Amino acid sequence: MPQKKIAFIMNPISGTVKKAGIPKLIDEYLDKDTFSYSILNTEYAGHATLLARKACEDNCDVVVAVGGDGTINEIGRALIYTNTAMGIIPCGSGNGLARHLMLPMDIKKCIMIINKCMTHDLDYGVIDGHPFFCTCGMGFDAYISMRFAEAGKRGPVTYLENILKSGLKYEAEEYTIEAEEIGTIHKRAYLVSCANASQYGNNAYIAPQASMSDGLLDVIIMEPFDMIDAPQISIDMFNKTINKNPKVKTFKSSHILVHRKNEGVIHYDGDPVIAGKDIDITLHHKGIKIVVNPEADKSRRKPNMVQNAFCDLFNDIYAVRTDITKQGKHIQTINKLLLKKLNK
Numbered sequence: 223m224p225q226k227k228i229a230f231i232m233n234p235i236s237g238t239v240k241k242a243g244i245p246k247l248i249d250e251y252l253d254k255d256t257f258s259y260s261i262l263n264t265e266y267a268g269h270a271t272l273l274a275r276k277a278c279e280d281n282c283d284v285v286v287a288v289g290g291d292g293t294i295n296e297i298g299r300a301l302i303y304t305n306t307a308m309g310i311i312p313c314g315s316g317n318g319l320a321r322h323l324m325l326p327m328d329i330k331k332c333i334m335i336i337n338k339c340m341t342h343d344l345d346y347g348v349i350d351g352h353p354f355f356c357t358c359g360m361g362f363d364a365y366i367s368m369r370f371a372e373a374g375k376r377g378p379v380t381y382l383e384n385i386l387k388s389g390l391k392y393e394a395e396e397y398t399i400e401a402e403e404i405g406t407i408h409k410r411a412y413l414v415s416c417a418n419a420s421q422y423g424n425n426a427y428i429a430p431q432a433s434m435s436d437g438l439l440d441v442i443i444m445e446p447f448d449m450i451d452a453p454q455i456s457i458d459m460f461n462k463t464i465n466k467n468p469k470v471k472t473f474k475s476s477h478i479l480v481h482r483k484n485e486g487v488i489h490y491d492g493d494p495v496i497a498g499k500d501i502d503i504t505l506h507h508k509g510i511k512i513v514v515n516p517e518a519d520k521s522r523r524k525p526n527m528v529q530n531a532f533c534d535l536f537n538d539i540y541a542v543r544t545d546i547t548k549q550g551k552h553i554q555t556i557n558k559l560l561l562k563k564l565n566k
């Protein structure tokens with residue numbers, strides 16, 4: 223059998239892991255009977271797209287993104303609707319797509335998966351003209367992407383720092399959302415996110431039900447919440463139960479339109495960009511070939527019994543709290559009426 227051509231495109235600034243040892247690992251563990259390989263380093267933002275396009279023109283069978291979701295995005299957009307598959311060696315800050323695909327975070331193990339070269343045709347989305355493979359959205363997540371891009375340093379700690387610093391100060395916005403499945407709805411929301419894959423990265427699941435082969439986006443609308451709701455939202459995100467949170471509304475669709483009052487930031491796979499007031503988000507079914515993990519255990523994407531029990535407990539507490547608040551308001555109204563009558 224003729225050898226397959228594989229190109230590794232490495233982003234030296236992604237994540238916090240040093241990449242100097244990666245070429246040696248590739249040389250040691252890549253199956254050289256199957257592949258002839260090259261390794262290229264990106265030199266600036268956007269460079270990975272040009273390198274991947276060139277590899278594709280040179281009839282490369284696989285282009286491997288060695289980086290995070292931003293690098294995957296730059297490479298993936300060059301490979302859509304081609305015969306060249308995308309492989310992933312996760313070296314980013316969040317690694318949302320790699321984690322969704324259940325790729326190991328260990329470089330050697332990822333090279334072994336690439337050796338097996340099992341590819342699937344998977345979905346990708348386009349927001350306002352920008353392809354995305356994992357998640358996109360507007361509101362708080364886009365704002366955090368912008369803060370992260372401005373921070374000058376990467377890694378999960380920088381993400382967390384920004385979320386904690388900005389979280390409770392962030393103001394919800396008004397959105398009008400149109401989709402065939404729901405008609406037109408108006409909502410004040412903290413964020414509107416569209417997920418092709420299930421998580422933002424670092425196992426923060428914004429759309430635990432998302433599938434990359436169902437031809438549908440999971441749309442998540444997070445309503446405004448207060449300081450008391452915030453811990454439940456965070457726990458639900460890491461417990462894969464955010465879709466059951468009372469502040470979260472979800473639906474599936476292949477095409478949505480979002481209208482907002484002002485232009486502002488949106489994100490695609492965590493990269494921020496300024497967009498207008500009207501935003502089109504469309505899913506493209508099975509438009510990209512991706513090297514997958516043949517041993518992935520998809521049941522691990524679902525919450526386990528303990529996580530479900532936690533979620534139910536929190537929801538019960540929320541229901542009681544809402545009831546008490548309602549009753550409190552009711553008592554206040556009766557008190558006011560009584561006072562009025564007594565003062566007559």
Ligand SMILES: Nc1ncnc2c1ncn2[C@@H]1O[C@H](COP(=O)(O)OP(=O)(O)OP(=O)(O)O)[C@@H](O)[C@H]1O
Pocket residue numbers: 233234235236237238264265266267268269270289290291292293294296313314315316317318376377423491492493
């Ligand atoms: N040589 C380079 N110099 C500067 N920026 C680069 C270079 N190569 C790529 N980039 C940019 O670096 C950005 C960050 O890369 P990437 O998203 O892969 O890492 P990350 O943000 O740390 O991880 P994640 O997206 O998983 O959180 C990309 O959006 C890309 O445009």
